[in-house]
Amino acid sequence: MREVAIVAAGMTRFGELWGASLRDLFVEAAQQTVESAGADRVDAIYVGNMSAGQFVGQEHLGPLMADHLGMAGVPCIRVESACASGGVALRTAFLEVASGASDLVLAAGVEKMTDGADVTEVLATASDQETEVYHGATFPALYAMIARAHMLSHGTTEEDLAWVSVKNHHHGALNERAQFRREVTTDQVLGSALVSEPLRLLHCSPVSDGAAAVLLCPLDQAAQYTKTPVAIRGAAMATAAMALADRRDISFLDAVALSGAKAYEMAGIGPEQLDLAEVHDCFSIAEICCIEALGLAPPGQGRHCARTGETGLGGRIPVNTSGGLKSKGHPVGATGVAQVVELFEQLTGAAGARQVPDAEFGLAQNMGGTGASSVVHILQAV
Amino acid sequence: MAGIAGYGAFIPRRRITTEEIARQWGKDPGTIQRGLLLQEKSVPGFDEDTITISVAAGRSALARSGVSPSRVGALYIGSESHPYAVKPSGTVVAEALGIGPDVHVADFEFACKAGTEAMFVALALVESKRVDYALAIGADTSQGAPDDALEFSASAGGAAYLFGRDDPLAEVVEAVSYTTDTPDFWRREGEFYPRHGGRFTGEPAYFKHVTAATSRILEKTGLEPGDFRFAVFHMPNGKFPLSVGKALGFTRQQIEPGWIVPTMGNTYSGSSPTGLAAVLDLADPDDLILITSFGSGAGSDSFVLRATGLLPQRRGLAPSVRSMLDGQHRYVTYGEYAKYREKIIVND
Numbered sequence: 196m197r198e199v200a201i202v203a204a205g206m207t208r209f210g211e212l213w214g215a216s217l218r219d220l221f222v223e224a225a226q227q228t229v230e231s232a233g234a235d236r237v238d239a240i241y242v243g244n245m246s247a248g249q250f251v252g253q254e255h256l257g258p259l260m261a262d263h264l265g266m267a268g269v270p271c272i273r274v275e276s277a278c279a280s281g282g283v284a285l286r287t288a289f290l291e292v293a294s295g296a297s298d299l300v301l302a303a304g305v306e307k308m309t310d311g312a313d314v315t316e317v318l319a320t321a322s323d324q325e326t327e328v329y330h331g332a333t334f335p336a337l338y339a340m341i342a343r344a345h346m347l348s349h350g351t352t353e354e355d356l357a358w359v360s361v362k363n364h365h366h367g368a369l370n371e372r373a374q375f376r377r378e379v380t381t382d383q384v385l386g387s388a389l390v391s392e393p394l395r396l397l398h399c400s401p402v403s404d405g406a407a408a409v410l411l412c413p414l415d416q417a418a419q420y421t422k423t424p425v426a427i428r429g430a431a432m433a434t435a436a437m438a439l440a441d442r443r444d445i446s447f448l449d450a451v452a453l454s455g456a457k458a459y460e461m462a463g464i465g466p467e468q469l470d471l472a473e474v475h476d477c478f479s480i481a482e483i484c485c486i487e488a489l490g491l492a493p494p495g496q497g498r499h500c501a502r503t504g505e506t507g508l509g510g511r512i513p514v515n516t517s518g519g520l521k522s523k524g525h526p527v528g529a530t531g532v533a534q535v536v537e538l539f540e541q542l543t544g545a546a547g548a549r550q551v552p553d554a555e556f557g558l559a560q561n562m563g564g565t566g567a568s569s570v571v572h573i574l575q576a577v
Numbered sequence: 578m579a580g581i582a583g584y585g586a587f588i589p590r591r592r593i594t595t596e597e598i599a600r601q602w603g604k605d606p607g608t609i610q611r612g613l614l615l616q617e618k619s620v621p622g623f624d625e626d627t628i629t630i631s632v633a634a635g636r637s638a639l640a641r642s643g644v645s646p647s648r649v650g651a652l653y654i655g656s657e658s659h660p661y662a663v664k665p666s667g668t669v670v671a672e673a674l675g676i677g678p679d680v681h682v683a684d685f686e687f688a689c690k691a692g693t694e695a696m697f698v699a700l701a702l703v704e705s706k707r708v709d710y711a712l713a714i715g716a717d718t719s720q721g722a723p724d725d726a727l728e729f730s731a732s733a734g735g736a737a738y739l740f741g742r743d744d745p746l747a748e749v750v751e752a753v754s755y756t757t758d759t760p761d762f763w764r765r766e767g768e769f770y771p772r773h774g775g776r777f778t779g780e781p782a783y784f785k786h787v788t789a790a791t792s793r794i795l796e797k798t799g800l801e802p803g804d805f806r807f808a809v810f811h812m813p814n815g816k817f818p819l820s821v822g823k824a825l826g827f828t829r830q831q832i833e834p835g836w837i838v839p840t841m842g843n844t845y846s847g848s849s850p851t852g853l854a855a856v857l858d859l860a861d862p863d864d865l866i867l868i869t870s871f872g873s874g875a876g877s878d879s880f881v882l883r884a885t886g887l888l889p890q891r892r893g894l895a896p897s898v899r900s901m902l903d904g905q906h907r908y909v910t911y912g913e914y915a916k917y918r919e920k921i922i923v924n925d
Contacts, residue, residue, distance in 0.1 A: 388608060
């Protein structure tokens, strides 16, 4: 396989973007990316999107997005793996470049969630319809069960969960593209409305609109497009049982661990060599589970990391410097690509107030459903 | 100069508290009281609807004007809760008030600004001398779905304004309207409860339209916020009118007298008109008053009024808004509320 680099990245602001449609969002992020690389044509486009069909009644995103980007004729398909759609689109683009099939491939993610659809119902289609949704489960309820299991197994407390939100809002306040650019306190988190016990409003990521894109080419061609390419050293995906009830341990995310292990092996590094990570904190408990599964914290010890500052900016391993899904926003199909946009900026020294000094290795982990699919990318500054 | 020859308001006596509604749905009342600045709201009884509220408010308006009902050449009622889908509320109200049959009658609908919409048209007919007097009413028994945020605000009440050219209690200095197609809140034919776009009802809807209409009327009149003694903004909750007023440069002192929503709730088409009535209950001659409504869909009407020397002489001829808000009232339980609002299915 050829070595692959990211040579450009772009994204919209995340938030309730009532003035922008699905295609507007995609075009804004894609255009920023393609223009910053000085490219006027790409060989292929992958669009990560979870559910435009249900959110805005639009399927067949491939030709629509290529056309509106002014690139009708270019092969373009939509890739779906629930909330991991963006990460999976990136991995698919990576494979196309690595295989030698194409030289310049755009990987994008987009979601328009605020157009009136019943968001909770649409998102629930990413869990098991027959064994979970049918019985009334929603995502907050399923993650609440994961949180309960983690509390029982490891003594995790509601305050531990709150610290994850406090940390990510602290990071997001520094990100001009974040949906919520404000700090929150543990008291505010613990005083916010209960959504599904023990998860409260400020433990949950918001409903968002947004898009993100990155441009990939072989590492040996990267100099044509940028002086600061970032190499993709690992790109791995894994799956696990869809329904919580079918899992070995509800509080441990097998697909995250497996996708992480494969990505580390491919990159030839271990978690201790990472300088920062973006993980899928759709609920605060998810960040705790993910950093444990990725080896960023010992099993059962992830609950302490936000409170002690280990995963904060300036800490041992800063996690979600972008603000994460919690504060930056979570337009589901765009999230996996937006995580990599953050890594690209960090590894090229362009992250401004959020910059992790001298960052060389960064990891992005994006998952679908309650972690039934997970995709991990490891990037290196070159 | 044309103006308001008479005004009147009506608020039902029953109330339900925010706490009682929150308790029913397992919500934290403190969060809602702080977030929406709502303490309680009025509740209509079985024998109260848009028509009865309009009749009560209309009677007070005629009483304060001293005008014979037979001289009223137009009657318009703005409401989201006309009792009939087809058959005007206005005909019943006209007959009950002794108006007509030589009268032009219409029911208006424009979400929460149907009342000021009626006022806008009534004023224009009087100014054009098509009619001598025109009565405009905004009244509602507002709908809000159970367990929706609207349930804490949707209430009952309304106000009536008789427009004429002679001897006004308040002159109309200017009136402007601002409208765009912004679907922030709607109720389709046959549906019982309105739907809304959550936060979309805020910035791109309420704030955009109220700000635009108010800015335009200030520009047109050359007036500044500091020139007014009172300002009334549509009150979908307690927070929005205070926020928009502050952003426009009005003080809490200017807004508070007409800010009746914390204990009345949002009477939809009756909201800003009833707030204006509360202000007319207090205004001194030559006081300038601003009122800007908001109707989802969306639009705002804005009026600048100047109180005259007749106002203090006439307002005692009918009950004040505060007397209805703070006077005799009775709290109902959620169960009684559900009964009065016909949310309980019973056999005929």
